[in-house]
Each structure stands twice: as C-alpha cells, then as structure tokens.
Amino acid sequence: MTLKVPILDQCALSGNEEQRILVERLSSYLKRNHNLIFPHQHNFYHFVIFTNGRGKHTIDFEEYDVQPWQVYFMIPGQIHTWDFEGEVDGYIVNFSVDTFQTFLLQSDYLSNFPFFLGLKNKSVFVICNESRDAVVRLMDELIAKHFKMDFVKVSLLYLFMLFEKQMEPNEKIEASSYNYTLLKNFRSLVEKRYKDLHLPKEYASLLHVTPNHLNALSREYLGLSAGEFIRSRILLEAKRLLATRRHTIGEIAYELKFSDNSYFTKFFKKMEGITPEEFRRK
Structure with a gap:
C-alpha cells in the first residue's frame, strides 16, 4: 500500500x-x-x-x-x-x-x-x-x-x-524579448494543459507560432524539444500520482487523459524504463 x-x-x-x-x-x-x-x-x-x-x-x-x-x-x-x-x-x-x-x-x-x-x-x-x-x-x-x-x-x-x-x-533570455514572452507562455500553458494537450502542434497553435519555431526555441533555452518538455511534465505528474495517491493505474491513466491503460503503461515504460507498477513498488 x-x-x-x-x-x-x-x-x-x-x-x-x-x-x-x-x-x-x-x-x-x-x-x-x-x-x-x-x-x-x-x-x-x-x-x-x-x-x-x-x-x-x-x-x-x-x-x-x-x-x-x-x-x-x-x-x-x-x-x-x-x-x-x-x-x-x-x-x-x-x-x-x-x-x-x-x-x-x-x-x-x-x-x-x-x-x-x-x-x-x-x-x-x-x-x-x-x-x-x-x-x-x-x-x-x-x-x-x-x-x-x-x-x-x-x-x-x-x-x-x-x-x-x-x-x-x-x-538566460532577455526579459523584454519576444522569445522570452513566448517561452514563458509555453511553460505556463504546459503547466495548465499538460493533462489534455500532449502534442507540440497543439501548443504552437495556441501560441500562434509554427511547431518548428516552438521546438527550436525550447531546444535552445530549455535544452529539450517542445515534445520532450511536454512529455517530461506528464511523466513527472504520473510519478507524483503513483507515489502520493492510492489510485489504480487505470485511474491515473484516465486523469492524465490517456486513451487506455496500455497506452499509458507503454508511454511510462518508454520514458522511465520500467512499468508504472514497478515504479510504484520501487
């Protein structure tokens, strides 16, 4: 337990x-x-x-x-x-x-x-x-x-x-620059919408930029592609839920808006190297 x-x-x-x-x-x-x-x-x-x-x-x-x-x-x-x-x-x-x-x-x-x-x-x-x-x-x-x-x-x-x-x-990014504002808005959007928006193109559309531009900016200043940044936030929340709540794997998959348990388990194992169940036991 x-x-x-x-x-x-x-x-x-x-x-x-x-x-x-x-x-x-x-x-x-x-x-x-x-x-x-x-x-x-x-x-x-x-x-x-x-x-x-x-x-x-x-x-x-x-x-x-x-x-x-x-x-x-x-x-x-x-x-x-x-x-x-x-x-x-x-x-x-x-x-x-x-x-x-x-x-x-x-x-x-x-x-x-x-x-x-x-x-x-x-x-x-x-x-x-x-x-x-x-x-x-x-x-x-x-x-x-x-x-x-x-x-x-x-x-x-x-x-x-x-x-x-x-x-x-x-x-560092100059606080008054366009790139600073864009990156700040991207991070803020990911924090608010990572559960229901999983793809860079969805964030790029909301930010009115191309996915390539968002990806390049994220790589330059965050050291991760936009997709990697989004997936890392989803993975972190999955870990927190596995460690802090008594939810089933299915309930966590549902909360993070995965279509089914197997897709969530596949995502988690690809990112972390072990299954959600193994991570919870660990």
Missing part, C-alpha cells in the same frame, strides 16, 4: 504562523526538524545552500550527491527528501508563493529566473568561487539582524540575480 506523501506548510516548519519568509542556518533548521527525513512536498518556495557536509538529496525522484557550495531550488509541489552523512551546514530559505506577487508590479517575476522553472538541469548548481563570500555575508546578515520584510525581499532578489549571473548565456 502506497503511503500519501505529506504536503508541509511554511508555518509548520517555522513554528510561526505569521512568518512568510524563513532564513536560517541549515544546521539549526535540521536540529529543529530532525524528523524531516521522509519524502514530502511543500506548498511554498524553498532553497538550500550547502556549505559543509555530504549525503544524498532527492528532488522529484532525481537523486543528487550533496557537495559543499551546492544550491538547490525547489518550487511548490515538488517531492523531495534527503539523507545526510555527518555534520551538515549551510543556509535554508522558505517563502510563501505570494511573497513577491504582492511586492512587485510583475506578479510572476520569479519566473524570470531559470532556477525557478522546476527543471532539474537548472535548479541545482554549484555557487562559483567569486560569489561565495558575498552569499555568506548576505545570509549571515539576514539571520543575525531583524530587518524589515521589504529589506529581506530586496536582499533575496539581489541573491537571485547574483546566482543568475553565473548561468551560461544560453540559459
């Missing part, structure tokens, strides 16, 4: 219902939440900077080897768990989904940053040597002093920009 993966609330981890942003040393956070070793989801944004320690960190069924100066960005809904070895330290930041929506004119401003896309090849990286001292100073200052919330928000935005600067040129 599959156990439901719990969704944790920000106030449950901070111990303060009014605290919309948590900035804390990782060591003290782990000490306070020492039982937090089971797979779980968050309903808030979450990122962790490791400065010391080893172990494993799994995000949406992808396992990473923890190393010093690694940073992990996680968006609401992702499933993660960790298994550390020895003493671990660094910094952890949790903030609610509306933290920046009500602070900036552009309510979806976080989507400008590649590491808030929920893509594994952009949300985990090592902080470059040139930025480490600045990151430590900023994080220590935010923890040590009781700044007003607006200052904390501005400081976090500065940190995000610092991280973005070290990304490769082909991982």
Whole structure:
C-alpha cells in the first residue's frame, strides 16, 4: 500500500504562523526538524545552500550527491527528501508563493529566473568561487539582524540575480524579448494543459507560432524539444500520482487523459524504463 506523501506548510516548519519568509542556518533548521527525513512536498518556495557536509538529496525522484557550495531550488509541489552523512551546514530559505506577487508590479517575476522553472538541469548548481563570500555575508546578515520584510525581499532578489549571473548565456533570455514572452507562455500553458494537450502542434497553435519555431526555441533555452518538455511534465505528474495517491493505474491513466491503460503503461515504460507498477513498488 502506497503511503500519501505529506504536503508541509511554511508555518509548520517555522513554528510561526505569521512568518512568510524563513532564513536560517541549515544546521539549526535540521536540529529543529530532525524528523524531516521522509519524502514530502511543500506548498511554498524553498532553497538550500550547502556549505559543509555530504549525503544524498532527492528532488522529484532525481537523486543528487550533496557537495559543499551546492544550491538547490525547489518550487511548490515538488517531492523531495534527503539523507545526510555527518555534520551538515549551510543556509535554508522558505517563502510563501505570494511573497513577491504582492511586492512587485510583475506578479510572476520569479519566473524570470531559470532556477525557478522546476527543471532539474537548472535548479541545482554549484555557487562559483567569486560569489561565495558575498552569499555568506548576505545570509549571515539576514539571520543575525531583524530587518524589515521589504529589506529581506530586496536582499533575496539581489541573491537571485547574483546566482543568475553565473548561468551560461544560453540559459538566460532577455526579459523584454519576444522569445522570452513566448517561452514563458509555453511553460505556463504546459503547466495548465499538460493533462489534455500532449502534442507540440497543439501548443504552437495556441501560441500562434509554427511547431518548428516552438521546438527550436525550447531546444535552445530549455535544452529539450517542445515534445520532450511536454512529455517530461506528464511523466513527472504520473510519478507524483503513483507515489502520493492510492489510485489504480487505470485511474491515473484516465486523469492524465490517456486513451487506455496500455497506452499509458507503454508511454511510462518508454520514458522511465520500467512499468508504472514497478515504479510504484520501487
């Protein structure tokens, strides 16, 4: 019997219902939440900077080897768990989904940053040597002093920009460009319609571009073809449903708008290498 993966609330981890942003040393956070070793989801944004320690960190069924100066960005809904070895330290930041929506004119401003896309090849990286001292100073200052919330928000935005600067040129798009708007709308559409729209040409039609143009843009900036991006989102949801709900394979196939169980099983095995039943047991 599959156990439901719990969704944790920000106030449950901070111990303060009014605290919309948590900035804390990782060591003290782990000490306070020492039982937090089971797979779980968050309903808030979450990122962790490791400065010391080893172990494993799994995000949406992808396992990473923890190393010093690694940073992990996680968006609401992702499933993660960790298994550390020895003493671990660094910094952890949790903030609610509306933290920046009500602070900036552009309510979806976080989507400008590649590491808030929920893509594994952009949300985990090592902080470059040139930025480490600045990151430590900023994080220590935010923890040590009781700044007003607006200052904390501005400081976090500065940190995000610092991280973005070290990304490769082909991982960034000028926020005012046509391609940026198109890609942003494509990602947003996939997130809203992946259950009932499975083909790139369907999204291209809604975006008023050719499938070839959408495919080229997706390859250049996301590292995946448009079809691969859509299928990876469907696969991820299938994995989450298999891990978090007691639905039958047929019910999951129906929810993801597959014509029948066998088509869903064939899709899953082609993408993952094992059947849905084998993945659930695993």
